[in-house]
Amino acid sequence: MQSTESLFENLRKDFPILKRTVRDNKRLVYLDNASTTQKPNQVIDAITDYYQNHNANIHRAVYALAEESTEAYEATRDKIANFINIKNRQEIIFVRGTTEAINLVAYSWGRPHIKEGDIIVTTEYEHHSNIVPWQLLTQEKGAKLEYIRMDDDGELILDDLDKHLATGKVKLVTFSLMSNVLGTITNAEKIIEKCKAAGVLTLIDGAQAVPHMTVDIEKLGCDFFAFSGHKMLAPTGIGVLWAKKSVLETMVPFHGGGDMIREVHKYEATWNDLPYKFEAGTPNIADVIGFGAAIDYLVKIGMDNIREHEIELTKYAIEKLSAVKGLHIYGTKDISKRGGVISFNFADVHPHDVAQIVDGEGIAVRSGHHCAQVLMERLNVAATSRASFYIYNTKQDIDILVNALNIVAKVFKL
Amino acid sequence: MSGNADIYHEMIVDYSRNPINYGEIENHDVTFHDSNPLCGDSIDIDIKIDENKITDIKFHGKGCAICMACSSVLTEITKGKSIDEARAIEKNDVLSELGLEHLQAVRIKCALLSLKVLKSALYTYIGKNLTDAEDVDKLKTEADNLY
Numbered sequence: 001m002q003s004t005e006s007l008f009e010n011l012r013k014d015f016p017i018l019k020r021t022v023r024d025n026k027r028l029v030y031l032d033n034a035s036t037t038q039k040p041n042q043v044i045d046a047i048t049d050y051y052q053n054h055n056a057n058i059h060r061a062v063y064a065l066a067e068e069s070t071e072a073y074e075a076t077r078d079k080i081a082n083f084i085n086i087k088n089r090q091e092i093i094f095v096r097g098t099t100e101a102i103n104l105v106a107y108s109w110g111r112p113h114i115k116e117g118d119i120i121v122t123t124e125y126e127h128h129s130n131i132v133p134w135q136l137l138t139q140e141k142g143a144k145l146e147y148i149r150m151d152d153d154g155e156l157i158l159d160d161l162d163k164h165l166a167t168g169k170v171k172l173v174t175f176s177l178m179s180n181v182l183g184t185i186t187n188a189e190k191i192i193e194k195c196k197a198a199g200v201l202t203l204i205d206g207a208q209a210v211p212h213m214t215v216d217i218e219k220l221g222c223d224f225f226a227f228s229g230h231k232m233l234a235p236t237g238i239g240v241l242w243a244k245k246s247v248l249e250t251m252v253p254f255h256g257g258g259d260m261i262r263e264v265h266k267y268e269a270t271w272n273d274l275p276y277k278f279e280a281g282t283p284n285i286a287d288v289i290g291f292g293a294a295i296d297y298l299v300k301i302g303m304d305n306i307r308e309h310e311i312e313l314t315k316y317a318i319e320k321l322s323a324v325k326g327l328h329i330y331g332t333k334d335i336s337k338r339g340g341v342i343s344f345n346f347a348d349v350h351p352h353d354v355a356q357i358v359d360g361e362g363i364a365v366r367s368g369h370h371c372a373q374v375l376m377e378r379l380n381v382a383a384t385s386r387a388s389f390y391i392y393n394t395k396q397d398i399d400i401l402v403n404a405l406n407i408v409a410k411v412f413k414l
Numbered sequence: 415m416s417g418n419a420d421i422y423h424e425m426i427v428d429y430s431r432n433p434i435n436y437g438e439i440e441n442h443d444v445t446f447h448d449s450n451p452l453c454g455d456s457i458d459i460d461i462k463i464d465e466n467k468i469t470d471i472k473f474h475g476k477g478c479a480i481c482m483a484c485s486s487v488l489t490e491i492t493k494g495k496s497i498d499e500a501r502a503i504e505k506n507d508v509l510s511e512l513g514l515e516h517l518q519a520v521r522i523k524c525a526l527l528s529l530k531v532l533k534s535a536l537y538t539y540i541g542k543n544l545t546d547a548e549d550v551d552k553l554k555t556e557a558d559n560l561y
Binding site for chain 1: 418419421422427430431452453454455456476477478479480481521524
């Protein structure tokens with residue numbers, strides 16, 4: 001059996017993009033994994049194979065190709081069920097991504113359930129996709145949106161949740177399992193326990209967590225869970241909404257059209273069974289199949305190994321980055337409470353200038369507000385630079401980043 | 415040093431640390447604000463106008479070094495110009511002052527945010543005194559065609 005370290009070093013060869021160079025022959029150092037990840041040959045090949053050998057629409061025709069494509073599409077649903085421990089495959093709905101999943105809940109659950117004066121609670125470190133749909137819903141319904149604030153270490157102040165729950169008006173508490181800016185891992189168990197005691201539903205945005213650690217939906221006990229494929233080696237445009245069957249049954253359809261119906265008459269229609277009631281139209285078949293290949297790939301490595309690898313990288317990065325002159329790291333230093341996402345700023349150098357200089361060294365890091373302007377306001381900054389890791393990153397990548405950041409410090413005379 | 419670090423020459427770093435014409439004009443004749451949704455750069459420009467001439471101009475806001483340096487240069491070249499002269503300022507008038515003519519596409523918006531704000535401020539000022547609908551349309555077209 002190979003060592004964990006050589007396992008991660010060896011898998012780089014599966015990612016064709018890592019062989020290319022950028023900006024005058026520099027090794028590509030891809031550190032924007034919180035945004036999207038690169039794709040291994042196994043995923044690319046699965047998509048190609050589908051289009052070359054099996055392409056047909058699913059769920060309707062009886063010919064051989066349609067049977068094969070339906071089988072492959074539905075196989076991913078089973079893989080997802082096993083991957084995050086969902087007992088009932090009917091509860092897994094394919095969507096475009098986390099954003100669409102949350103919008104689906106805001107529309108299909110929010111419309112029939114949220115009334116004037118009700119409260120929806122989110123947190124200060126959410127992505128815009130877990131804020132704006134709730135703004136739209138609460139504004140439409142005359143309901144209120146409240147926040148769980150964040151402390152200076154980047155952790156949620158759960159006393160705020162108690163205060164909101166005490167009003168008796170909260171209908172939903174929605175939060176990310178891991179912050180896309182600070183990497184903070186949310187104490188989901190605690191939040192869900194409090195919400196359950198108050199009879200309040202919970203939604204988890206798992207976009208940043210599912211690619212990087214073992215997630216067990218059954219154990220978490222939330223009511224809704226959303227995540228995206230493209231942040232975990234799968235293609236863009238495919239993601240999952242999971243919700244408890246008992247909750248899904250109280251929801252109105254999201255999109256009307258083919259595949260979501262049982263019978264359609266001139267003036268009324270009845271709905272298909274779960275999950276198809278929420279999967280209108282021809283779905284993204286090829287990318288669902290690619291998603292399945294991505295899950296196979298991750299399962300083979302082992303999610304606990306991935307978490308361990310990223311803890312190792314994050315520890316190393318925090319140590320090295322802390323030594324760069326003028327550089328400040330946001331969020332908790334407690335590695336057990338954070339994922340492989342590091343946001344930082346230089347004293348008075350704008351993150352855009354940082355990204356520009358490190359790009360010259362072949363490094364892809366993100367600069368900006370990371371679709372989390374509420375959090376930027378809380379941190380009192382316009383933007384941050386962010387490096388985020390995945391399975392193919394190495395300590396060498398971090399060394400190259402640190403060298404480039406030293407150039408920034410030199411240019412700006414820090 | 416790398417190719418990308420080269421654009422951060424002395425002048426840009428200095429301007430970003432010590433911007434020229436930074437601040438507000440209390441009794442301005444026109445003011446305008448705009449931001450770049452991609453990176454959060456945000457600029458306000460206040461202008462004082464006497465007899466069709468820009469007698470004072472100041473900017474304030476948050477932005478990267480490129481944005482701050484270009485705002486400084488822009489306000490410097492605008493001060494003292496007539497409204498029509500200022501309206502005719504082109505992007506290369508700003509970029510060439512700082513050797514940024516070949517700036518990559520994603521950063522061009524940083525460099526030109528203040529020029530966009532300046533033009534929008536001028537259109538606002540001119541628009542207030544326009545009575546002829548045709549002139550208003552012409553102005554709108556000019557504004558719409560701004561980058």
